[in-house]
Amino acid sequence: MTNVNKHFYVAIMAGGIGSRFWPYSRTDYPKQFLDILNTGKTLLQWTFERFLQFIPQENIYIVTHQHYISKVQEQLPDLPVENIVSEPSRKNTAPCIAYISHKIHKEDPKANIICAPADHLIMDPMAFTTTCLNALMFVQKHRALVTLGIKPTRPDTGYGYIQHETQQVADNVYPVKTFTEKPNLELARTFLQSGDFLWNAGIFVWNVNSILAAFKQYLPEIDELFEQSLPVLNTPEEKKAIEKIYPQCSSISIDYGIMEKADNVYVIPSNFGWSDLGTWASAYENLERDDSGNAVQGKNVMLVDATNCMIKAPQEKLLVVQGLDEFIVVDTPDVLLICKKENEQQIKEYVAEVKRNKGEKYL
Structure with a gap:
């Protein structure tokens, strides 16, 4: 393990159902628990092992739907059970990130957190480690919300795009100018030609205080709900409290709820052989x-x-x-x-x- 820092954490989001990989990915057994590329390991196992290279195991959290807790335990038997965080319902990424951020903050108010999906493919794990450590060290020193952007290789209409400023504020860290949801082909071609647009990988890095401040400012109703649970977080009463809170949360993505609105968002242009493995065509490209x-x-x-x-x-x-x-x-x-x-x-x-x-x- 390289450059271990006790204040570095990761929250791996593993609660989706992978409906674009239907009928192989099913509600009872979604794609993060499957060996999509016939490698001998599931996507969740690869993701966990990737982060284990530079994050202490006790600082790795899996956030998943309550129905999948046993699957996580089966596939990651060495992970402490208290590091598997149960969501009672699917409410998109903002409530999930608010929950785990409050939970980690209670343990470590100096935490710096990566939030990443469980089902992405990374072909160059060493480059990924370098990029993540660069991001973690940046957010440790700055009130910044960082997203990893992938240098596009084709005009893909299946991804969101991030436009960045031309002047970097630190080593390979740029202020974000705009976010664009999945564009049409003509617009995607324009983005590719311009050179200052990146694919939105959905991998985020921030200091826990920076993201909680952003929730207070941009999604106060979600933040207030989880503030109510603070006394019981990391206790046996947590599950019951979260089951009451989740139905009251609006279903909203972290991109739409915070990243597209905040004024302290930065992107790190990255090239570590990334694919979101979101579709059968993306699997085809990697087989x-x-x-x-x-x-x-x-x-x-x-x-x-x-x-x-x-x-x-x-x-x-x-x-x-x-x-x-x-x-x-x-x-x-x-x-x-x-x-x-x-x-x-x-x-x-x-x-x-x-x-x-x-x-x-x-x-």
Whole structure:
């Protein structure tokens, strides 16, 4: 472990359901608990091990939905049970971050925290460590909210974008000018050509006092709710108090609630082989492909005149795919998905329609 600092923490957010990876990612077993790329480890396990290189294990927290507590324990058996934080319901990232920030602040008022999703892919962990340590040391000295921005390699419409000022305030740290939600293709091309836009990776770094001050200013109603729980945080009464608080929290992202409004937001342009693994196409980009451009997961798949496809099938099942180009084919015991790659952003909509027409059975 490099450069251990007892005031460095990480909150790994692991409560999502990964609906864009349906039907492989399901409500009962979402993608952070799956081995998406056939590496022998789940995305959560990779994320935990990545942070373990420079964060003390006792300072690593997993924030997840209450239904997934046992899965976290199974996959991270060495993590103390008190470091697994249970959310009673899904309320987006702002309530989750308010909760864990108050909880850590009560333990360590000097804490510097990374908040990161559990299900991202990082191909260059050494570069990631260097970037995170740079961010942690910056927020330790400055009242700053830092986000990691990824240098874009293509005009991608699936990511948010961050525009930064040209003058850095510290080593590779720039003030943020604008945030833009997922743009159309024409705008994404403009962003790429301009050179001062980055992909929003959704990885945040701040001193605990800086983020709590931001909650007081920009999301006071959420902050007040968690202030009420302070006497019982880190005690046996915590669970009951949080179960009362969560239904009263508005469902809002930290980006929209704070980062897009605050005046002390900075970005670190980064290049550590990042993918949010948010879609089947992003998995396709990170898997080995055959001479026809097909990425195949499954030992018993036959391809005939198929090109540039992402195919996932149960290991024991014979799957024959003929004549498809640029398709996603995902076969599970009870659901078969066949979808054009260019329409994959609509998979979330298909899941919602399945829920309306078929109930929860196939989710």
